Amino acid sequence: MLPLPIFQHHAPRTLEEVVALLGTHGADARLIAGGTDLLPNMKHGLVEPEHLISLAAVDELRGIAITDDHLVVGAMTTLDVIAGDARVREHAAGFAEACGLVGGPHHRRMGTLGGNVCLDTRCVYYNQTYFWRQSLGFCLKKDGTQCHVVSSGKNCVAAASNDSASTLMVLGGIIELRGPKGARSVAADDFYTPDGIYNTVKGRDEIVTGVRIPLRKGRSSAYEKLRRRASIDYPALSVAVRIDRDAEGAIEDADLVVSALASRPKRIKAAGRHLRGVDGDALPGAIQAAAEAAYKGSKPLTNIDQDPEWRREMARVLVRKALTRATTS
Ligand SMILES: Cc1cc2nc3c(=O)[nH]c(=O)nc-3n(C[C@H](O)[C@H](O)[C@H](O)COP(=O)(O)OP(=O)(O)OC[C@H]3O[C@@H](n4cnc5c(N)ncnc54)[C@H](O)[C@@H]3O)c2cc1C
Ligand code: SF4
Structure with a gap:
């Protein structure tokens, strides 16, 4: 079983509160809606936010x-x-x-x-566990310097x-x-x-x-x-x-x-x-x-x-x- 990393959870109830939290935590925060993509990606070490801002209670x-x-x-x-x-x-x-x-x-x-x-882009060399990606030397999109799809490529094409x-x-x-x-x-x-x-x-x-x-x-x-x-x-x-x-x-x-x-x-x-x-x-x-x-x-x-x-x-x-x-x- 893959564990989730440690993060701080925020549960705003209004859009105003969400925007204020985004303003405070900016690039260290991720919004979480249904979590069906974000949580697997966090378990794979693809994204490592310090703050998760839940939208679950923002009815508007x-x-x-x-x-x-x-x-x-x-x-x-x-x-x-x-x-x-x-x-x-x-x-x-x-x-x-x-x-x-x-x-x-x-x-x-x-x-x-x-x-x-x-939704984040997907790639067969990216949507893998940390261990799997490490064994390949990682890639441009996360932790590495090389693309395994276009080997001479300077850009990610996920x-x-x-x-x-x-x-x-x-x-x-x-x-x-x-x-x-x-x-x-x-x-x-x-x-x-x-x-x-x-x-x-x-x-x-x-x-x-x-x-x-x-x-x-x-x-x-x-x-x-x-x-x-x-x-x-x-x-x-x-x-x-x-x-x-x-x-x-x-x-x-x-x-x-x-x-x-x-x-x-x-x-x-x-x-x-x-x-x-x-x-x-x-x-x-x-x-x-x-x-x-x-x-x-x-x-x-x-x-x-x-x-x-x-x-x-x-x-x-x-x-x-x-x-x-x-x-x-
Ligand atoms: C087995 C499996 C199969 C899947 N198959 C498909 C498929 O066929 N097609 C497909 O499109 N998707 C698929 N998905 C991915 C996912 O389930 C869907 O794309 C879903 O719509 C994601 O929505 P969510 O609310 O769960 O997003 P989350 O996982 O909560 O968030 C996804 C990303 O969007 C950001 N985000 C969420 N809400 C907002 C917002 N309001 N404003 C700005 N950023 C926001 C988050 O920060 C995160 O980066 C699959 C997932 C799994 C696990
Ligand atoms: S850099 Fe290449 S190998 Fe890595 S996710 Fe992008 S397309 Fe895939």
């Missing part, structure tokens, strides 16, 4: 609401609640599907949106493995942040960076308070995920798509993002070009062209212990499945 961070033009989801809303919510399924089906495919039922019941949005990220990108999601310096909103597109060591623009002293997703008539979306065991595993590849139709039903805009390849989810721009303006008999050909574009644009690395060529081949399959569902729903 929970809930789902519809405003005039947005679907708003609080950071402490659990993934099972999001996946099962009729409003989320109606307005952002791909996002609901992604939340419903995270881990297993226990992870979704404990795991929150904020924790998923801020995989973005959170299911919600790519769906928030295609749906134009906005991440709401609060910190000692105030509040700010960052488009999901700008939130993730290609740095596997820390792949978001969130300051160490900031909290994600929630996510806003714009509402639009004629919009549909879908999410597909490749994983070894459908009952529990992280994505080995994932595909998020969005289709916007005009009043006549023609495809006005489309977006496709693939993830679990490198540290930042990747937009396949050509897919949108193939699909825009298409309808009727031309649709199967456009979907196939988008699938080919995703195959060409997907270059899986050995950061996940599943065959990169297989993951790449499956990009075609997942894109076809996701686009077929999104264009017929």
Whole structure:
């Protein structure tokens, strides 16, 4: 059994108290929501915070609401609640599907949106015990100087493995942040960076308070995920798509993002070009062209212990499945 290291636990009841604690303890503190990722990582010695700030009692961070033009989801809303919510399924089906495919039922019941949005990147050489990593000489992301995925690499390329990220990108999601310096909103597109060591623009002293997703008539979306065991595993590849139709039903805009390849989810721009303006008999050909574009644009690395060529081949399959569902729903 792996023991947890020693830390000081804080249990604030309001967002104001959380922000004050972040201001005091800054880089030495970590927020803990459901703890489904943070606690295993602490047991593996991957993160060693002196202070844990629990969000469990901060009720104002929970809930789902519809405003005039947005679907708003609080950071402490659990993934099972999001996946099962009729409003989320109606307005952002791909996002609901992604939340419903995270881990297993226990992870979704404990795991929150904020924790998923801020999930640490993963790598087969990193998500291991201290003893395992030590025997390999550690790596760039933690305690070492070398990358075992790209041996001459100067940057960590651990995989973005959170299911919600790519769906928030295609749906134009906005991440709401609060910190000692105030509040700010960052488009999901700008939130993730290609740095596997820390792949978001969130300051160490900031909290994600929630996510806003714009509402639009004629919009549909879908999410597909490749994983070894459908009952529990992280994505080995994932595909998020969005289709916007005009009043006549023609495809006005489309977006496709693939993830679990490198540290930042990747937009396949050509897919949108193939699909825009298409309808009727031309649709199967456009979907196939988008699938080919995703195959060409997907270059899986050995950061996940599943065959990169297989993951790449499956990009075609997942894109076809996701686009077929999104264009017929
Ligand atoms: C066996 C297993 C399988 C899993 N499978 C998947 C999977 O398929 N897909 C997937 O996406 N995830 C998976 N996970 C990871 C995890 O369960 C989910 O990502 C979950 O959503 C994390 O949420 P949490 O509330 O438990 O986060 P925590 O573990 O509490 O926190 C995760 C990180 O987010 C930070 N954080 C938490 N809340 C906030 C906030 N509001 N603002 C800023 N930072 C915050 C924490 O400081 C920490 O760095 C799996 C985990 C396990 C153990
Ligand atoms: S990609 Fe390289 S540096 Fe990053 S976690 Fe994996 S082995 Fe370490």
